Amino acid sequence: MLGKLLVIAVMMFGFGYALIPVYKHLCEVLGINVLTQRDGEADPENTQVDKTRSITVELDSNVQGTLRFRPTQNSITVHPGEMVTVVYEVVNSLPRLVKAQAIPSYTPQSVTPHFRKVECFCFKEQTLKANEARQMPVMFYIDPAVPKEIKVMTMSYTFFEIGGMDKKS
Structure with missing residues (x-):
């Protein structure tokens, strides 16, 4: 056994x-x-990208408060379906901690349902230390179903300070 x-x-x-x-x-x-x-082996080509069309995405920034906020480039040309990363830069030149939030907007309005953000600093509140500068990426693609008449769009973020004045650094 x-x-x-x-x-x-x-x-x-x-x-x-x-x-x-x-x-x-x-x-x-x-x-x-x-x-x-x-x-x-080469990377397989993304068949979702519509290489027959291109859209110019103009990058815009607005700031409410004392922060400096801007995109690192003014515009980018993309094909619908293509994954793209752009970078915005924020600088807190104050001698104190600042909490801020970004709110996005897109024009023309007809592009909004077709604009897909994969990663964005606007998804959550940002805490910036005293005199901190930070580069924040936005990873996105435009759905190939976007109307054919869209040739130029604007992606704009308004970055504003939230909460009370925190004196920590």
């Missing part, structure tokens, strides 16, 4: 040990759960 149990235990261990390479090979053959590319 002990011998049979030992054989079963060894077989179970061997089966479990053999599953790892079998699983990896099966995933590779089926093209699932592939985390890295083989050498020489």
